[in-house]
Amino acid sequence: MTLFQLTCMCRSESEYKFIGKIVEEVSIRIRCIPFHVANYPVGVESRILEVTSLLGLGSDERTNTVGIYGIGGIGKSTTARAVHNLIVDQFESVCFLAGIRERAINHGLAHLQETLLSEILGEKDIKVGDVYRGISIIKRRLQRKKVLLILDDVDKVEHLRALAGGHDWFGLGTKIIITTRDKHLLATHGIVKVYKVKELKNEKAFELFSLHAFKNKKN
Numbered sequence: 001m002t003l004f005q006l007t008c009m010c011r012s013e014s015e016y017k018f019i020g021k022i023v024e025e026v027s028i029r030i031r032c033i034p035f036h037v038a039n040y041p042v043g044v045e046s047r048i049l050e051v052t053s054l055l056g057l058g059s060d061e062r063t064n065t066v067g068i069y070g071i072g073g074i075g076k077s078t079t080a081r082a083v084h085n086l087i088v089d090q091f092e093s094v095c096f097l098a099g100i101r102e103r104a105i106n107h108g109l110a111h112l113q114e115t116l117l118s119e120i121l122g123e124k125d126i127k128v129g130d131v132y133r134g135i136s137i138i139k140r141r142l143q144r145k146k147v148l149l150i151l152d153d154v155d156k157v158e159h160l161r162a163l164a165g166g167h168d169w170f171g172l173g174t175k176i177i178i179t180t181r182d183k184h185l186l187a188t189h190g191i192v193k194v195y196k197v198k199e200l201k202n203e204k205a206f207e208l209f210s211l212h213a214f215k216n217k218k219n
């Protein structure tokens with residue numbers, strides 16, 4: 001049934017508004033399909049806790065950015081996906097740009113800006129032309145939106161300047177998570193809230209090894 005058909009069935013304006021709200025809510029939730037986190041997640045909860053506390057959820061800050069850094073394969077993207085799943089329904093729109101390092105080389109930054117805009121606005125075929133126009137369009141169209149933006153595997157400050165260049169680009173309550181191997185890149189972009197993903201402690205590392213080796217925690 002379409003929204004129009006539902007509207008025709010409504011007896012009053014308040015019912016129309018109520019149903020409109022439901023439709024809006026359902027479409028937000030459909031877009032919030034959770035990511036697969038890991039086959040055998042171990043120690044993810046503590047990492048989620050650290051990152052969410054740095055994000056300052058519920059605060060009125062215009063934009064809050066947290067950098068997750070650590071060596072390759074340590075679990076940065078996994079942590080970002082797990083945090084995304086936990087908090088995504090608190091936002092008006094969401095965009096998880098995975099693998100930026102490679103996508104920037106293969107497709108360019110303007111293409112990444114187009115993906116960001118399309119996902120957040122829910123519109124297909126957005127074209128920005130070039131990176132500088134892309135910046136203007138992002139600022140103009142997203143400055144009132146409360147978004148969750150995840151920029152995964154960033155390795156150049158230009159990526160951040162093109163995709164999340166300033167605190168005034170997005171609306172109140174926006175949260176940005178950046179994953180990178182390069183701690184200094186975060187400092188260069190003025191990001192002070194950072195979380196280092198460390199190796200699992202012996203006991204947890206053994207648990208993960210057992211899960212992979214025997215597919216069972218108790219072995």
Ligand SMILES: Nc1ncnc2c1ncn2[C@@H]1O[C@H](COP(=O)(O)OP(=O)(O)O)[C@@H](O)[C@H]1O
Nearest residue numbers: 038040041042043044072073074075076077078
């Ligand atoms: N906490 C964890 N528990 C279990 N598996 C994990 C955990 N963190 C990462 N992994 C696994 O390790 C691999 C590398 O993780 P990933 O998040 O891609 O690393 P990074 O983004 O730091 O390069 C993936 O296969 C992922 O499923």
Ligand SMILES: [Mg+2]
Nearest residue numbers: 076077078153
């Ligand atoms: Mg990664």
